[in-house]
Amino acid sequence: MRARFRGIGFRAHGAMGLTAMLMLAACSHQTAPASEAPKAASPALASVITAPPPETTGGFDGARAYKHVERLVAIGPHPAGSDGIHRAQAYITEQLKSSGCPVEEQDFHASTPIGDVAMKNILVKIPSENPNIVVYASHYDTKRIDNFVGADDAGSSTGVLLEFARIVCARKNAQTIWLAFLDGEEAFNMQWADPDNTYGSRELAASLALSGTLRHVKAMILVDMVGPASPVFKRESNSTPWLTEVLWSTAARLGYGKVFVNESSTVEDDHVSFLKRDVPAADIIDLEVPYWHTTNDTLDKIDPRTLAITGHVLVASLPELEKKIR
Ligand SMILES: [Zn+2]
Numbered sequence: 001m002r003a004r005f006r007g008i009g010f011r012a013h014g015a016m017g018l019t020a021m022l023m024l025a026a027c028s029h030q031t032a033p034a035s036e037a038p039k040a041a042s043p044a045l046a047s048v049i050t051a052p053p054p055e056t057t058g059g060f061d062g063a064r065a066y067k068h069v070e071r072l073v074a075i076g077p078h079p080a081g082s083d084g085i086h087r088a089q090a091y092i093t094e095q096l097k098s099s100g101c102p103v104e105e106q107d108f109h110a111s112t113p114i115g116d117v118a119m120k121n122i123l124v125k126i127p128s129e130n131p132n133i134v135v136y137a138s139h140y141d142t143k144r145i146d147n148f149v150g151a152d153d154a155g156s157s158t159g160v161l162l163e164f165a166r167i168v169c170a171r172k173n174a175q176t177i178w179l180a181f182l183d184g185e186e187a188f189n190m191q192w193a194d195p196d197n198t199y200g201s202r203e204l205a206a207s208l209a210l211s212g213t214l215r216h217v218k219a220m221i222l223v224d225m226v227g228p229a230s231p232v233f234k235r236e237s238n239s240t241p242w243l244t245e246v247l248w249s250t251a252a253r254l255g256y257g258k259v260f261v262n263e264s265s266t267v268e269d270d271h272v273s274f275l276k277r278d279v280p281a282a283d284i285i286d287l288e289v290p291y292w293h294t295t296n297d298t299l300d301k302i303d304p305r306t307l308a309i310t311g312h313v314l315v316a317s318l319p320e321l322e323k324k325i326r
Pocket residue numbers: 001143153186293
């Protein structure tokens with residue numbers, strides 16, 4: 001994904017310049033409960049930071065989510081079309097099946113700057129008597145950079161979605177819930193330029209439109225880069241305001257108002273593929289991390305507490321969503 005820095009610097013913050021913005025971001029990081037600095041100095045620290053007990057985070061187990069991130073990182077780089085991504089696909093599918101989730105695969109070919117690439121979205125469709133569908137999504141491919149393992153991008157959100165799957169696949173839900181593990185979000189080229197990005201979400205949205213199913217999709221909630229120790233999730237300005245409000249107000253009610261903040265930023269990401277087809281969509285992302293798209297995006301950057309906060313908000317916002325899309 002990419003941030004529109006013009007949007008961040010000028011639209012969201014008026015006359016405030018980018019330098020001032022970055023200082024502001026740095027300050028907010030400093031005031032957050034856990035400082036980034038000691039973690040960078042001590043990579044082993046993440047293993048001693050424990051997730052909160054699941055009973056305090058809506059049943060969502062941050063430690064389990066962290067374990068998934070660890071396993072995905074251990075696979076190594078897994079950009080779309082690589083050997084690594086086949087191992088990531090096998091891991092995701094195996095974990096979903098062990099949680100009792102019905103798994104479907106959407107295979108497709110994408111025309112990319114390096115030629116035709118075989119890709120796969122992994123889908124879970126949890127049935128209910130209610131035809132309204134809520135889609136929760138994360139991409140699972142990593143950026144094509146040598147030695148880039150993508151612990152935060154996209155290990156963190158994939159881990160959160162796998163743990164979320166364990167909860168929602170094991171129970172009856174008031175809405176039909178779909179989980180979408182999306183391939184090919186990252187641009188093959190270093191720079192983000194259309195149409196070289198979001199291959200998986202564009203394929204999914206297009207196929208649902210073709211089959212007529214898309215009109216039943218009432219909300220699409222995307223998670224991406226949800227693992228840093230001092231997270232700041234800003235309201236993403238492309239996102240559908242009422243859906244963002246459901247998520248952010250739930251977070252505030254749970255006491256996460258310093259994580260889900262009321263500032264805004266503009267990020268292009270997989271949710272745009274659904275927004276373009278008039279499906280309400282929202283993105284939970286902290287893109288303003290210093291290691292973004294560098295080989296420093298490693299496991300020591302991931303805090304199980306942040307995974308737990310994100311998962312808690314997903315679980316706790318479901319009843320609020322149900323009221324909105326009844
Ligand atoms: Zn990325």
